[in-house]
Amino acid sequence: KQEVTQIPAALSVPEGENLVLNCSFTDSAIYNLQWFRQDPGKGLTSLLLIQSSQREQTSGRLNASLDKSSGRSTLYIAASQPGDSATYLCAVVLVEYGNKLVFGAGTILRVKS
Amino acid sequence: NAGVTQTPKFRVLKTGQSMTLLCAQDMNHEYMYWYRQDPGMGLRLIHYSVGEGTTAKGEVPDGYNVSRLKKQNFLLGLESAAPSQTSVYFCASSYVPPASGAQYFGPGTRLLVL
Secondary structure: OOOEEEEOOEEEEEOOOOEEEEEEEOOOOEEEEEEEEEOOOOOEEEEEEEEOOOOEEEEOOEEEEEEOOOOEEEEEEOOOOHHHOEEEEEEEEEOOOOOOEEEOOOEEEEEEO | OOOEEEEOOEEEEOOOOOEEEEEEEOOOOOEEEEEEEEOOOEEEEEEEEOOOOOOEEOOOOOOOEEEOOOOOEEEEEEOOOOHHHOEEEEEEEEOOOOOOOOOEEOOOEEEEEO
């Protein structure tokens, strides 16, 4: 059974710091890995999607990498801002179940001004 | 363009009561999904639909039923609510399957079963 783990569970950093969120998965047979942002009491917003054939994706201050062989992904946030405070979730789509996202529990990020 | 909307936003039920959660999308998406989110467990797929008139079971389907009579709507029903169904429910939709592209999520329905 695919398991997705996110470390750390919570992170608090001062404004301006660069930071890395980690995601690991047990089954490397995936179509893609996706990073989402969830604000308190709100739904999820898609941030980045990395196909299994890709190594990384970038959007503004966000950069996500994927190492499928080792079952790891990182989300790098440059020059963090208080507005980045949210829960960040990663999810994978298994080759075995192409219609299903398997989510990690998330990392709660707080950026202090 | 409202995106994905969910009704109601919050509901309190007593054990044994029934209710229906409504998800609507105005993006002409083929694929629709119902997830539940519990503390420390991430989101888990309940049921999904790959097109009008179709439904399929996800990871945690027991105690729930769904219907997709119209392309833009996906209904989630609880026939006899149990305290274990206390959760936040999210609906999502997409134009392509998850293997090919991103999903769009609604704001969630918070359900408390007493």
